[in-house]
Amino acid sequence: MVSYLEGTIIEKDSSSVIVLTNGVGYRVFISNSLAQKYSKGAPCSFYTHYVVRETSAELFGFASFEELVFFEKLISVSGVGPKTALSLFGASSLEKLKGAIVRGDAGLFKAVSGVGPKTAERIVIELRDKIGKEEYVSDSPGDQDITDALIALGYSNQDAVSALKKVDTTIDNEQERLKAALKMLGNRK
16 A cells, blocks of 8 residues: 655646656645645655555545545545545645534535535534544643634634643633633734
């Protein structure tokens, strides 16, 4: 199985690139947004997921290991195939996709071509616990609610979690922890 690929792009279109590695060209399907970052002749590296079917074998590429792991979670949901999951990456950032799942907001997924309302709801329901456990590592029991509030205010999940980790652990009141996190987020600008 191919899990990582590094080489030079010798051909590209809006949904894939051909990566030349040691004299062998591999076609790698990538999101539209990732494809825009590369041109012919550019060096590249991708974390990959290899899909073998009865009639085809395809590589799907990602800029980071975190994206690859999230992609694998997406395709574990019934009704979400690799190309649909890849189109989600083209529609939004990883942080926004995770944030939508954590908040229970299926609207972001419904907006993607090929994802109907039932599939969007299924993504949120099936991945909410997996994403929530992964993202919320905290000593304070109320931090999940605070993180949700910060995300609702427009901060990324990563920024919200990072700010909360810096808040003094002796502050145990949720409102005070939220204020302290907002102050830290405001000070970094």
